Amino acid sequence: xDLTVLYRGPLASCDYDCPYCPFAKRRDTPDxxxxxxxxxxxxADWAAAAGAGGDTLxxxxxxxxEGLVRSWYRDTLVRLSRLPHVRRVAIQTNLSCRTDxxxxxxxxxxxxWTTYHPGQVTHERFLAKCRELTALGVRYSVGVVxxxxxLAAARRLxxxxxxxxxxxxxxxxxxxxxxxxxxxxxxxxxxxxxSRHPHPSAGLPCRTGASVISVDGAGTVRRCHFVPExxxxxxxxxxxxxxxxxxxxxxxxxxxxxxxxxxxxxLYELFAGGVLERIPTTG
Numbered sequence: 001x002d003l004t005v006l007y008r009g010p011l012a013s014c015d016y017d018c019p020y021c022p023f024a025k026r027r028d029t030p031d032x033x034x035x036x037x038x039x040x041x042x043x044a045d046w047a048a049a050a051g052a053g054g055d056t057l058x059x060x061x062x063x064x065x066e067g068l069v070r071s072w073y074r075d076t077l078v079r080l081s082r083l084p085h086v087r088r089v090a091i092q093t094n095l096s097c098r099t100d101x102x103x104x105x106x107x108x109x110x111x112x113w114t115t116y117h118p119g120q121v122t123h124e125r126f127l128a129k130c131r132e133l134t135a136l137g138v139r140y141s142v143g144v145v146x147x148x149x150x151l152a153a154a155r156r157l158x159x160x161x162x163x164x165x166x167x168x169x170x171x172x173x174x175x176x177x178x179x180x181x182x183x184x185x186x187x188x189x190x191x192x193x194x195s196r197h198p199h200p201s202a203g204l205p206c207r208t209g210a211s212v213i214s215v216d217g218a219g220t221v222r223r224c225h226f227v228p229e230x231x232x233x234x235x236x237x238x239x240x241x242x243x244x245x246x247x248x249x250x251x252x253x254x255x256x257x258x259x260x261x262x263x264x265x266x267l268y269e270l271f272a273g274g275v276l277e278r279i280p281t282t283g
Contacts, residue, residue: 001054001055001056002055002056002057002058002087002211003050003055003056003057003058003211003212003213004057004058004059004060004207004211004212004213004275004276005047005057005058005059005060005212005213005214005215006060006062006212006213006214006215006224006225006257007040007043007059007060007061007062007214007215007216008061008062008063008064008214008215008216008217008225009036009039009040009043009063009216009217010028010032010035010036010039010217011028011032011033011036011063011064011065011067011070012026012028012032012063012064012065013026013027013028013032013033013065013066014026014064014065014066014094015066015069015094015096016066016094016096016117016120016121017120018117018119018120018145020145020147020172020173026065028065033070035217036070036072036217037070037072039217039218040072040073040076040217041072041076042219042235043076043215043217043219043234044076044079044080046219046234046235047059047080047083047086048079048080048083050085051083051084051085051086055085056085056086056087057085057086057087058086058087058088058089058275058276059080059086059088059089059090059276060089060090060091060092060113060257060276060277061073061077061089061090061091061092062091062092062225062257063091063092066093066094066096066097067091067093068091068093068095068096068097069096069097073091074097074101077089077091077105077110078101078104078105078110080109081105081106081107081109081110082105082106082109086109087109088109088110088111088276088277089109089110089111090110090111090112090113090276090277091112091113092113092114092115093112093113093114093115094114094115094117094120094121095112095114095115095116095126095129095130095133096121099129099132099133099136099138102133102136102138103136107136107137107138107139110138110139111138111139111140111274111276111277111279112133112138112139112140112141112277113140113141113143113276113277113278114129114130114133114140114141114142114143115142115143115144115145116142116143116144116153116154116157117145118144118149118150118153118154123153123156123157126157127157127160127161130142130161130162130165134162134165139274139277139279140165140277140279141165141166141167141168141274141277141278141279142157142161142165142166142167142168143167143168143169143170143278144157144167144168144169144170145169145170145172146169146170146171146172146175146177146185146192146195147172147175148181151184151185154167154169154185154188155188158188166189166278166279166280167188167189168189168191168192168195168256168278169185169188169189169192169195170195170256171192171195171196171197177196182196191270191280194256194259194265194267195256197254198252198253198254199252199253199254199259199262199265200251200252201248201250201251201252201253201259201262202247202248202249202250202251202252203247203248204247204248204262204263204264205245205247205248205262205263205264206223206224206246206247206248206261206262206263207261207262207263207268208223208224208227208248208258208261209223209224209227209231209242209243209244209245209246210243210244210245210246211243212224212261213231213239213243215234218233219233219234219235220233220234221233221234221239221242223246224257224258224261225255225257225258226250226253226255226258227248227249227250229249231243248262256278260275269281
């Protein structure tokens with residue numbers, strides 16, 4: 001079986017204070033961090049053992065908080081990147097961590113989905129981190145939330161990033177874009193139209209629940225982060241019997257990590273080889 005896993009453990013703390021994020025500057029207690037570390041170790045052990053059964057894996061870590069400031073996330077990405085049955089391992093990150101640990105990873109399989117948050121980090125510091133990734137040979141994308149006040153910063157970043165680094169723009173939650181405003185963002189991200197409006201999804205075929213699953217820290221398996229129905233548990237293999245093509249039960253899907261898997265959209269073709277790290281084939 002070739003399976004894509006979106007893992008989100010208990011970690012919720014972040015070192016940034018973005019006004020558009022409900023988890024900004026949240027602090028996990030030492031007990032919460034220990035719980036998250038143990039949950040991640042259990043998941044990593046499962047992923048490592050999956051190869052013995054002939055499965056191949058792609059893994060995207062989507063923590064509510066910032067994972068790469070925690071050593072156990074860095075260590076896990078390095079470990080999984082070295083496993084022959086892991087096709088891709090990636091994580092969403094604000095890139096506030098150091099980058100030297102990436103030299104230990106297999107960069108043929110590891111990739112980063114990074115986000116630039118103007119107001120939380122200087123342009124110079126973030127760009128320096130991107131240049132470090134480029135020098136190391138790391139595959140990465142860079143994104144910005146399409147807040148109006150971020151437009152100038154996004155333009156400056158696009159101008160100074162390497163041309164082959166894809167800059168994606170996420171439509172800001174709750175914000176409607178006039179056509180001229182959308183055109184400004186589309187000039188930076190030719191694929192912005194996919195983020196601008198929620199995608200009708202009710203009854204439409206989606207890869208989640210068949211070849212893509214969401215897993216939490218307890219091993220509870222759901223089809224994706226946005227559908228609460230439980231398919232089983234990762235660690236007792238009960239989820240396997242529930243894997244099957246199924247239509248989406250929600251009216252719309254408005255998050256890239258969800259709608260990228262809709263079979264009615266051409267995003268698997270547009271992002272071929274880079275679905276998890278959000279790097280299009282033309283990026």
